[in-house]
Amino acid sequence: MSGVRVLVGTRKGAFVLTSDERRERWDVRGPEFAGWEIYHLKGSPADPDRLYASQTTGWFGQLIQRSDDGGRTWETMGNEFGYEGMPRTHQWYDGTPHPWEFARVWHLEPSPTDPDTIYAGVEDAALFRSVDGAKTWQELPALRDHDSAPSWQPGAGGMCLHTVVLDPSNPERIFVAISAAGVFRTDDAGKSWRPVNRGLHSEGLPDSEAEVGHCVHRIAMHRSRPEVMFMQKHWDVMRSDDAGESWREVSGNLPSDFGFPIEVHAHEPETVYVVPIKSDSEHYPPDGRLRVYRSRTGGNEWEALTEGLPQKDCYVNVLRDAMAVDSLESCGVYFGTSGGQVYASADAGDTWAPIVRDLPAVMSVEVQTLA
Amino acid sequence: MIRVVLPVHLRTLAHLDREVELHIEGQATQRSVLDALETEYPMLRGTIRAHDTQERRAFLRFFVCGEDWSHELPDTPLPDSVATGAEPFMVIGAMAGG
Numbered sequence: 001m002s003g004v005r006v007l008v009g010t011r012k013g014a015f016v017l018t019s020d021e022r023r024e025r026w027d028v029r030g031p032e033f034a035g036w037e038i039y040h041l042k043g044s045p046a047d048p049d050r051l052y053a054s055q056t057t058g059w060f061g062q063l064i065q066r067s068d069d070g071g072r073t074w075e076t077m078g079n080e081f082g083y084e085g086m087p088r089t090h091q092w093y094d095g096t097p098h099p100w101e102f103a104r105v106w107h108l109e110p111s112p113t114d115p116d117t118i119y120a121g122v123e124d125a126a127l128f129r130s131v132d133g134a135k136t137w138q139e140l141p142a143l144r145d146h147d148s149a150p151s152w153q154p155g156a157g158g159m160c161l162h163t164v165v166l167d168p169s170n171p172e173r174i175f176v177a178i179s180a181a182g183v184f185r186t187d188d189a190g191k192s193w194r195p196v197n198r199g200l201h202s203e204g205l206p207d208s209e210a211e212v213g214h215c216v217h218r219i220a221m222h223r224s225r226p227e228v229m230f231m232q233k234h235w236d237v238m239r240s241d242d243a244g245e246s247w248r249e250v251s252g253n254l255p256s257d258f259g260f261p262i263e264v265h266a267h268e269p270e271t272v273y274v275v276p277i278k279s280d281s282e283h284y285p286p287d288g289r290l291r292v293y294r295s296r297t298g299g300n301e302w303e304a305l306t307e308g309l310p311q312k313d314c315y316v317n318v319l320r321d322a323m324a325v326d327s328l329e330s331c332g333v334y335f336g337t338s339g340g341q342v343y344a345s346a347d348a349g350d351t352w353a354p355i356v357r358d359l360p361a362v363m364s365v366e367v368q369t370l371a
Numbered sequence: 372m373i374r375v376v377l378p379v380h381l382r383t384l385a386h387l388d389r390e391v392e393l394h395i396e397g398q399a400t401q402r403s404v405l406d407a408l409e410t411e412y413p414m415l416r417g418t419i420r421a422h423d424t425q426e427r428r429a430f431l432r433f434f435v436c437g438e439d440w441s442h443e444l445p446d447t448p449l450p451d452s453v454a455t456g457a458e459p460f461m462v463i464g465a466m467a468g469g
Contacts, residue, residue: 079416
């Protein structure tokens with residue numbers, strides 16, 4: 001029988017939520033790593049029993065955990081993230097040079113084909129890779145060799161490399177997104193990188209259309225059409241039809257185009273989901289109504305999805321890695337909130353129900369579709 | 372024999388339910404105690420000292436015989452009472468949370 005396994009990272013531990021393909025009754029297991037911040041956990045597409053988790057606190061630093069049995073048991077893996085090359089600086093909030101310092105792993109992206117290969121996006125912004133199942137990590141240093149790197153500045157949450165998108169049709173091509181530098185792309189497996197931010201417009205920059213400096217919150221693609229990218233920026237929802245070479249705004253009729261996550265339907269490449277947030281200082285839904293917005297036209301025309309979601313007095317946030325879709329025939333959509341709710345829809349967003357209501361603040365949600 | 376008391380989260384990480392007992396060749400110092408601890412429990416590497424600098428993590432303290440030894444040099448000999456196991460070497464997490 002097929003089913004799903006939802007992996008939830010929270011401020012105080014990890015939770016594993018499982019259900020059959022009906023997605024009505026859920027088994028909730030956790031917390032794993034109780035008391036630790038779990039920025040992200042994700043399963044290997046090549047081996048669903050292989051899971052990786054980023055575990056961190058201000059007291060004890062960064063740990064990486066690995067499970068080989070679908071999350072029943074975990075093993076502590078390598079946690080040495082050493083920057084390559086000579087020490088260098090990026091811009092600090094006040095504009096002064098600041099040394100690159102490792103803080104934490106924001107995002108783990110397992111290879112689609114090899115369970116032992118995994119990428120880690122870290123703060124301060126850099127991309128690391130492990131090819132031995134997370135025992136050891138090596139930086140892909142060419143990203144920080146880019147001419148613009150000394151000018152990169154942290155966003156409010158730190159200077160994090162928070163999104164890693166692997167092109168399923170081209171193993172040499174990787175996209176990363178950095179707050180607040182923007183999107184970078186490599187076409188040679190990390191040997192060289194270039195910014196792909198043309199078309200982005202950010203009023204917080206002296207040159208609002210600068211090549212680098214945009215606060216990109218997340219990017220997403222459909223695996224069948226990797227040249228089409230969708231982006232939730234600090235403000236603006238954007239689309240690219242040429243693998244990031246150029247972007248155009250598709251915010252359309254959204255009540256706010258600020259937000260964090262963006263996801264694409266598993267079977268409909270033009271169906272996209274966002275969660276509008278009121279503003280960059282008011283991190284909650286407009287009007288106190290929690291609404292997922294769905295576009296079936298690849299942007300511009302959006303419909304509010306509200307059935308089963310709180311439509312009054314709701315002031316939670318949904319973080320950038322806290323939304324995911326499964327690949328069952330009727331596509332499931334999941335998201336977690338800063339209030340500890342994890343909502344699921346088994347009908348592509350038409351109706352919603354909470355799986356759990358009272359977890360610690362949710363930092364990430366991923367889902368595995370199990371055969 | 373050296374006794375080491377760890378914060379609860381590090382005991383959980385190392386699958387320990389009590390204090391650690393370590394046998395150390397030569398002089399007992401902060402460095403030799405932590406080296407031996409990390410050799411016995413490699414999952415603790417990087418959680419007490421930074422990988423690259425070997426400096427104590429900012430929110431941890433080392434207590435010895437009722438005194439804060441956090442700012443002692445890492446190769447300063449520990450008191451005999453710690454070296455003989457009469458008193459523990461304590462790794463303490465800073466209190467936080469308001």
